[in-house]
Amino acid sequence: MNRGLLIVLSGPSGVGKGTVCAELRKKDKELIYSVSATTRAPRQGEVEGINYFFKTKEQFQSMIASDALLEYAEYVGNYYGTPRDFVERMLASGKDVILEIEVQGALKVKEKFPEGVFIFLLPPSLDVLKERITGRGTENSDVIDHRMNVAVEEMNLIHYYDYAVVNDKIDQACHRIQSIITAEHCRKDRFVAGLNTMAAATEKA
Ligand code: 5GP
Numbered sequence: 349m350n351r352g353l354l355i356v357l358s359g360p361s362g363v364g365k366g367t368v369c370a371e372l373r374k375k376d377k378e379l380i381y382s383v384s385a386t387t388r389a390p391r392q393g394e395v396e397g398i399n400y401f402f403k404t405k406e407q408f409q410s411m412i413a414s415d416a417l418l419e420y421a422e423y424v425g426n427y428y429g430t431p432r433d434f435v436e437r438m439l440a441s442g443k444d445v446i447l448e449i450e451v452q453g454a455l456k457v458k459e460k461f462p463e464g465v466f467i468f469l470l471p472p473s474l475d476v477l478k479e480r481i482t483g484r485g486t487e488n489s490d491v492i493d494h495r496m497n498v499a500v501e502e503m504n505l506i507h508y509y510d511y512a513v514v515n516d517k518i519d520q521a522c523h524r525i526q527s528i529i530t531a532e533h534c535r536k537d538r539f540v541a542g543l544n545t546m547a548a549a550t551e552k553a
Contacts, residue, residue: 352380352443353532354435354461357525358454359469360499361424362481364515368469369448371522379529380438380445385411388426401431419449419456424494428453444529451502458508465532467525468509472516474500 357365373381385401387408396402403411408427411417418436420429430447438445447457457464471477481487481495506512511528515521 350442350538352439352441352445353529354439354457354464355379355444355446355525355529356454356457356464356466357446357448357469358451358466358509359515360471360477360502361450361495362477362499363469363471364480364518364521365448365469368515368518368521368525369446371518372446372525375522376526378444380443382430382435382445382447384428384430384447384449385417385420386426386428388428403427418460419453421450421452421456423450423452424491424498430457451505455505455508465511465528466509467511467513467528468506469521470503470506470512470514472514 357369359365369381373379383397383399383401385403385408387403387405388400390396390400390402394400405427408420408429411429411431412420416432417429418432420427422428428450430449430453435445435447447454449457454466458466471480477499478492478496481492481499487495513521513524513528
């Protein structure tokens, strides 16, 4: 059985990764979402184990020490990380797994899983990005300014990615990402090992 695809959806904060990812999961029930661990406080409506695993700094550090995270990053004063075991088990069982993470973490995943599918989500413009960060209404103006500065730096990392998708309309962005996933499943490399085995069996017969 083929391993599943590791799909990394990244891009600047506020670009709509969470919304796009939630929509993708609705459209494709087979797609496995990796729930991250974080030291950030829960926002209103966020649920433990659904949105994040909320951890204290000490708990997070002990996850780092025991190598329980595939990657982690410090982002605007909080830690975020991907629990390793779940992702590896799902990939091994042939399921596609999607990580919705910021860019530092995505680059670390790329070092460990160069065969992953790295998708950079772009805002239609910087003005729209600022509106989205401000419109969320959960952060004060210092945090918003800081996030905008971080976002501009993050955009420069686009050349490390395989694909770029503009998040102008959620449905269109999802459709593009689904098309990328379908195309990645059709890569010849995923079939070569199986074909070689078939060829060897035919020669023997
Ligand atoms: P927020 O606080 O808005 O939920 O997330 C802040 C940023 O952290 C977002 O860009 C989000 O994609 C990213 N993030 C969420 N989970 C992870 C993770 O496990 N690892 C990394 N590196 N970033 C994450």
